[in-house]
Each structure stands twice: as C-alpha cells, then as structure tokens.
Amino acid sequence: MKVVVNFDLCESNAVCMGIAPEVFEVRDDDFLYVLQENPPEDLRDKVTEAARRCPKQAITIED
Amino acid sequence: MSTVAVVGASLAGLAAADTLRQGGHDGTIVVVDRSARLPVDRPPLSKQLLAGEWEPERAHQPLANKVGDLGLDLRLGVSATALEVGSRTLTLSDGSSLAADAVVLAMGAAPRRLPGPPLAGVHVVRDLDDCLALRADLEVGPSRVAVIGAGFIGAEVAATCRGRGLEVSMIEAAPAPMVRVLPGEIGGFVADLHRDQGVDVRLGVGVEGLVDDGAGRVAGVRMADGTVIDAGVVVVGIGVVPEVDWLDGSGLVLDNGVRCDETCLAAPGVVAAGDVASWPNPLFGEVMRVEQWEHGIEMGEAAGRRVLAGLADEWRGPGDPFPAVPWFWSDQYDRKIQMAGRPAATDEAVLVEGTIEERRFAVAFRRGDRCTGVLAVNRPRHAIQARMKLQASLDWAPIAEMFGV
Numbered sequence: 171m172k173v174v175v176n177f178d179l180c181e182s183n184a185v186c187m188g189i190a191p192e193v194f195e196v197r198d199d200d201f202l203y204v205l206q207e208n209p210p211e212d213l214r215d216k217v218t219e220a221a222r223r224c225p226k227q228a229i230t231i232e233d
Numbered sequence: 234m235s236t237v238a239v240v241g242a243s244l245a246g247l248a249a250a251d252t253l254r255q256g257g258h259d260g261t262i263v264v265v266d267r268s269a270r271l272p273v274d275r276p277p278l279s280k281q282l283l284a285g286e287w288e289p290e291r292a293h294q295p296l297a298n299k300v301g302d303l304g305l306d307l308r309l310g311v312s313a314t315a316l317e318v319g320s321r322t323l324t325l326s327d328g329s330s331l332a333a334d335a336v337v338l339a340m341g342a343a344p345r346r347l348p349g350p351p352l353a354g355v356h357v358v359r360d361l362d363d364c365l366a367l368r369a370d371l372e373v374g375p376s377r378v379a380v381i382g383a384g385f386i387g388a389e390v391a392a393t394c395r396g397r398g399l400e401v402s403m404i405e406a407a408p409a410p411m412v413r414v415l416p417g418e419i420g421g422f423v424a425d426l427h428r429d430q431g432v433d434v435r436l437g438v439g440v441e442g443l444v445d446d447g448a449g450r451v452a453g454v455r456m457a458d459g460t461v462i463d464a465g466v467v468v469v470g471i472g473v474v475p476e477v478d479w480l481d482g483s484g485l486v487l488d489n490g491v492r493c494d495e496t497c498l499a500a501p502g503v504v505a506a507g508d509v510a511s512w513p514n515p516l517f518g519e520v521m522r523v524e525q526w527e528h529g530i531e532m533g534e535a536a537g538r539r540v541l542a543g544l545a546d547e548w549r550g551p552g553d554p555f556p557a558v559p560w561f562w563s564d565q566y567d568r569k570i571q572m573a574g575r576p577a578a579t580d581e582a583v584l585v586e587g588t589i590e591e592r593r594f595a596v597a598f599r600r601g602d603r604c605t606g607v608l609a610v611n612r613p614r615h616a617i618q619a620r621m622k623l624q625a626s627l628d629w630a631p632i633a634e635m636f637g638v
C-alpha cells in the first residue's frame with residue numbers, strides 16, 4: 171500500500187492524524203508529514219478511513 | 234430480504250447506506266433526494282467555490298465516487314412527502330409509496346430567510362445553485378456586499394467576498410460573531426480578524442428590513458438603529474431549520490429536528506442522523522443537534538449500525554448509544570478555526586497555547602472538573618489531539634496535562 175497526499179489540496183487540519191497517527195503527523199510548523207509512505211497492511215483500515223474522512227479529499231491510496 | 238429507505242443523499246444518508254453495506258446488509262437500499270443531482274460537498278460552497286478557485290466538479294462529497302459500488306436504488310429529484318411510522322411507509326413526490334423495514338431520516342436543514350417578498354440580489358448559501366447564483370452576482374462587482382448574520386457561514390462568506398476584493402459589511406445582532414459555536418466573548422477575535430481585513434463589522438444591532446430599489450432588486454439593508462447600509466448584494470446567514478415539516482402529524486417527536494434516543498432511534502425502525510437529528514449525547518449528558526460536516530458522517534454511520542442491529546433483533550434490543558465529540562473547522566482568510574466539543578457560555582475559557590492577539594492559540598473550556606471543548610486557531614494539531622482525549626473522557630486533567638497548564 172502506498173499513501174499519496176496531494177499537498178495542493180491539503181490544508182493541514184490534521185483529521186488524518188486523529189485517525190492514523192502512525193502515518194500522518196501535523197507538526198508545529200503546520201505542515202503535514204507522511205511518516206510512512208508505504209505503511210504495513212495492518213494499517214490499511216485506518217489509512218482508508220483517514221482518506222475517507224479528509225475533508226479536502228487530499229489522500230489517495232495506491233494498490 | 235429487507236428493505237431500507239434513506240431520505241437524503243448527502244453526508245449522513247450516504248454514510249448510513251455505506252455502513253449498511255459494510256455491515257453485510259444485502260437487501261434493497263432505496264435512497265431518495267429532492268435534489269436532481271447528487272448533492273455536492275457543502276463546505277466549499279462558502280469557500281473555494283464561492284471564491285471562484287474551484288469548479289463544481291471538485292466539490293464532491295467523500296462517498297460520491299463510491300455510490301456506484303454500493304448497489305443503491307438511488308432516486309434523485311424525488312422528495313419524501315409523508316411517513317407512516319407504524320408501517321414504515323414513505324409517500325414519495327412521484328406518487329409512489331415505499332414500504333421499508335427501516336427508514337433513515339437524513340434531510341439536513343434549510344436556511345432561514347428574511348420575511349417579505351423576494352428581491353433580486355438577496356442570497357442564502359446552502360446548495361450548489363445558491364452558491365453559483367451568488368457567485369454570478371459577485372462577478373458583476375457590486376459596490377458593497379452586506380452579510381446579515383455572522384454565524385460560521387456568514388463569517389466565511391464575508392471573508393470570501395473580501396478576498397474577492399469587494400467591500401463588505403457584516404451585520405450581527407449578537408455581541409460577537411459565531412456565538413452559536415464560539416461561546417461568550419471568545420468570538421470577539423473573529424470580529425477583529427474581519428476588521429483588520431477591512432470589513433465593516435456591525436455587532437449588537439438588528440436588521441429592520443431590506444431596501445428595494447423600486448425595480449425588484451435589493452439596494453441595501455435598513456438597520457434597527459435607523460441607518461441604512463447601501464449594498465447591491467445581500468447574503469442572509471441567519472441559521473437553518475431542520476427539514477421536518479413533511480413529518481408533521483407523523484407521530485415522531487419533532488423538537489429541534491427529529492428527536493432520537495441515545496442510539497439514533499426516533500421510533501421502532503426509524504432512525505435519524507446529521508443536521509436534522511437531535512439526540513441526548515451520552516458523553517455530554519445534553520440533548521444536541523449538530524450542524525457540522527464530520528458529525529453528519531459519524532451520526533450517519535451510527536444510524537446505519539442501529540439499523541443493522543434493529544433488523545437483526547427486530548428492534549427489541551437496546552442498541553448502542555452514540556457518544557460524540559462534535560468537531561468543526563472554519564476557514565476565514567488565512568485562519569483555520571477549529572473547535573472540538575460543545576462548550577457553553579458559562580464555561581471558563583482558559584488560554585492554553587499562544588496568544589489571542591497573534592490569532593494563533595488554543596483555548597480550553599472548563600466546567601468544574603470537566604473539559605467541554607477546545608478551540609484552536611491555526612493550531613490544528615492541538616484541536617485534533619484534544620478531540621481524541623475528549624472522546625475518551627471529558628475529564629479536565631488529561632487536557633490540562635496535554636497543554637501543561
């Protein structure tokens with residue numbers, strides 16, 4: 171699984187971080203950092219949920 | 234196989250339908266919506282779409298791409314006009330009726346309007362057509378836009394109009410903007426933010442009526458103090474009313490929307506979710522109706538789970554309660570305002586990060602040994618982390634510890 175964030179859309183509201191803190195982190199500089207671009211399979215549900223909940227629809231999951 | 238009928242194909246209705254499918258419901262799901270097209274995502278209607286930065290295709294709701302895979306009987310352009318609760322039978326505007334094993338009510342809310350005859354140039358912002366009509370009027374370049382009501386949609390529309398270089402007046406009867414979601418005086422920073430951007434902010438003053446230019450078009454706003462604000466476009470943002478008129482006489486309790494129990498159940502086999510539903514939130518011990526994006530999804534999902542449980546036990550079991558920490562964001566200029574929780578004006582506001590002056594701060598609201606909410610301005614991480622703590626419990630101590638106060 172590969173996580174891709176469209177940073178043109180992302181507005182750093184940290185919704186994804188609330189759901190999958192293992193993968194997404196909004197730091198003090200207010201930018202979103204993807205901690206693992208290829209997270210393990212057992213995080214798929216959380217990452218899928220984060221993608222769905224992102225109000226900007228900025229997260230996509232490839233394969 | 235059982236049939237579930239969903240009224241409203243927006244956030245709450247589609248989240249319920251999705252949850253039903255995820256939970257293994259393989260019967261029919263009929264989804265009706267009055268709108269002729271699948272409703273768009275609403276937050277961009279007062280932001281990117283109104284600004285002209287986005288085109289409508291981009292403002293799709295999160296489940297829009299998935300709708301085709303859910304195997305729904307989607308009936309667009311069809312309204313529900315009556316519900317017989319005992320037999321769970323809907324009457325539809327196309328003349329048909331629909332008997333279901335469960336009904337999900339997710340009709341959202343409609344904007345309040347000012348009394349009086351309709352005038353050209355007066356707008357509300359709820360759906361795509363509203364937004365595009367307002368946008369077209371803004372493109373003409375009115376001398377001034379008057380926004381009546383500084384709730385969160387009014388304040389966003391004011392910011393977006395200002396961002397388009399227009400002169401803007403924002404009028405609010407309450408002493409501060411966004412009082413419904415930002416309790417007490419704390420919303421004062423929103424007024425200052427708008428003033429700094431050159432908006433003419435009028436607080437604590439009512440509106441008497443609109444000025445007609447004599448040809449059926451608005452020319453301004455007459456204030457209760459006798460003054461007149463000349464404006465070629467007026468946006469009315471004075472709140473919304475739940476879409477429940479068609480349920481009058483159905484026997485459902487209609488009290489600030491469709492009144493549900495703790496489990497989203499309004500009557501056996503009938504659930505409600507989203508902007509239209511009020512329910513006793515067990516986490517807060519208060520009856521709430523929440524008009525916020527994520528809440529639409531979360532309560533829609535909870536309502537979907539309630540239907541799955543009810544279909545399995547023929548509505549005999551108690552069902553799972555739906556505890557929620559409401560959360561919303563609002564974008565105004567370069568500020569992101571987020572609130573987790575639902576504080577009251579009587580709660581103590583404790584500044585826990587930053588300063589109000591620099592408009593980058595977090596405030597936690599305290600009621601005895603509980604934290605009822607955290608407001609974060611340009612501090613998204615704090616809002617979300619506080620929300621996660623509040624979801625576990627409303628205790629003040631973990632919040633105080635998190636912020637080191």
Ligand SMILES: Cc1cc2nc3c(=O)[nH]c(=O)nc-3n(C[C@H](O)[C@H](O)[C@H](O)COP(=O)(O)OP(=O)(O)OC[C@H]3O[C@@H](n4cnc5c(N)ncnc54)[C@H](O)[C@@H]3O)c2cc1C
Pocket residue numbers: 240241242243244245246265266267268272274275276277278279311312313314339340341342358359360386476479506507508509523524525526527529560561562563564
């Ligand atoms: C301009 C705007 C900006 C917003 N910005 C934000 C934001 O920044 N952050 C935030 O948290 N929230 C925001 N919100 C709030 C959020 O969009 C709503 O809370 C959310 O849309 C509620 O979803 P819902 O499914 O309950 O209802 P709705 O989205 O209102 O959908 C209800 C649907 O039911 C249909 N319907 C109604 N009656 C009937 C009937 N009798 N028969 C058939 N169909 C019917 C309607 O056509 C509609 O499509 C905003 C809202 C607006 C209007």
Ligand code: SF4
Pocket residue numbers: 175179180181182183184185186187194196202223224225226227228229
């Ligand atoms: S939820 Fe979406 S918009 Fe928010 S920080 Fe994550 S990717 Fe960005």
